[in-house]
Amino acid sequence: MPGRRSLFVLMALAFGFAFLYLPILAMIVYSFNASRLVTVWDSANSPTLMWYAELFRNAPVLDSARLSFRIATVNATGAVILGTLAAFALERYRRFRGRALFGLLTTAPMVLPEVITGLSLLLLFVALEQAIGWPGGRGATTITIAHITFSMAYVIVVIQARLATVDRSLEEAAMDLGARPWKVFFVITLPLIMPAIASGWVLAFILSWDDLVITSFVSGPSSTTLPQLVFSKVRLGVSPDINALATILVLIVTACVVAAGVYMVRLEKRRARDAQTAFDAAT
Amino acid sequence: MSTDPAARAATTPSPPAPYVRIERLTKRFGDFVAVRQVSLEIARGEIFCLLGGSGCGKTTLLRMLAGFETPTEGSIYIDGVDVTGVPPYERPVNMMFQSYALFPHMTVEQNVAFGLRQDGTPRAEIETRVEEMLSLVKLDGYAKRKPHQLSGGQRQRVALARALVKRPKLLLLDEPLGALDKKLREHTQFELVGLQERLGVTFVIVTHDQEEAMTLASRIGVMRAGEILQVGSPTDIYEYPNSRFVADFIGSVNLVEGKLVEDEPDHVRIDCPQLGGTVYVDHGVSSPPDAQLSVAIRPEKLQLARERPEQPDNVLAGTVTGIAYLGDATRYLVRLSTGFVLRVTMPNVYRREEQFEQGQPVWVHWHASAAVVVMR
């Protein structure tokens, strides 16, 4: 019976969403709670924006936010540039020596435990500093480099998948018409994989924005990212302003995801519309 | 071999000095030989068709001409210049891809202008040449469209315009009409020939469709398993195939095995057990005596009669066992007393009621020039 089945599907859906989003919802609701005690709802003075207001007066929070944003942006850009090059090499030059190994190595950070990635990067930075005097101490630079190494793996997967769908004969046609290989890349390949590059960028941004484990290994005393700040505050006891801060973090990630989603839907719609025009023109 | 070379030379004008010369070209993929020892000469302004079944190496040969594949052995000369090692972006050759390969993120205009832009042609000249080209392929007014806003036939014409706008010395076309429906294809065939005549560009066309090759080509090269079996005008290939494969591949044919029993310079007689008699052919055959031969006779060269015709040779008795009415012609299957079935095509110049009927005893006969003898 379709009625019963759809009811079952609805319930499964509701349960699934509840499981995923109830904790976050609770956190968001409590961020508007006026009481200083996290678990007590002060119905007299709630909801209130006092914790949000407090956040924006809190210098360490603002500093961390700025740092996290800067690292995430630089990381996303770097990961996309390197990831595109690697994906291109993997997808287009299928016959180079050591291709399988290269492919495995670039995607390994996805499956390696973060603790291991973080630790090995820390060891590398320390060794490098002793050997060539760079990087001088740990901070924003080392965090960014560390983030690039692991988020690049995800970017490669996204871009390589897209690259595989780009018809090789398009690149050949461009070459046939007189474009040299590097020109073919910039004028033909790059525009065609732009959607993947955009989603790769957003993905890398979020990965960096969220990361705590690897960051803790390679950050220095003067560089505390937002997740680190939240974590250290929670260890001293949960205070309501954390809820507000976490809510903002979640909002930013959501905004990224929604923006990427809308962009994709719009691309898809435009394709469909253009295809319709073509159909009308043909008939 | 099978035919009189002097007679053939008279029907084909001797070609001018070769414009494209392919010398013993071989391409291996690992152990697999995709193209084997192909040598060809193509004249300026010719439409040369490479014809063969799927997987016989046509595209690979074309891609070597374009520069996308490096030959394992052999060389390619265009207009006297060795281009074997020249990369695609420096060859005076353009290609029209089977999938058209139009750049989806560019308009029709930008697609066509792409090649000229790579050469640093001045803006004003690009504009006029693109406009000229678009009107030549009857696409004026479509300049600002994107490829996916066009129909299949329009896309095909954009691809053609894009490949022709640089005025290449040689245009390569890989199954140029393969993606079009039958009606459009026939129409486009004639347009393509007209365009080629107007521009004088040398065409090399790859196709698996023999009808298309016959319509388009000035000469055809028939390929099988990486090799070129025969090169000649459509008439040559159809009337004087040099092997069983070519005879069978081009059009429909009755092939029977036989042995030389009478070998004179002006005629031969071949004993064909499958037919239960001998075939008289009015031209000489240069083959060793006792060689195993095949006799190829086109269905439209066989004729049916109710009464035994008055000719001493090339007459067989049989029974009609199948009839296919095709409109302009009717195809009959005639079973001989040996059990062998001949295909006979008769043009429908008679009224319907005068045709032959299922199960009717008939006489099959043909002219002494109708049969072609090929090596087994």
Ligand SMILES: Nc1ncnc2c1ncn2[C@@H]1O[C@H](COP(=O)(O)OP(=O)(O)O)[C@@H](O)[C@H]1O
């Ligand atoms: N890059 C390649 N690597 C390996 N084999 C190939 C490659 N390109 C073509 N081939 C093989 O060569 C043969 C001829 O291919 P192709 O020239 O495309 O045939 P056609 O165009 O006549 O259908 C096919 O069997 C095909 O599998």
Ligand SMILES: [Mg+2]
């Ligand atoms: Mg092919």
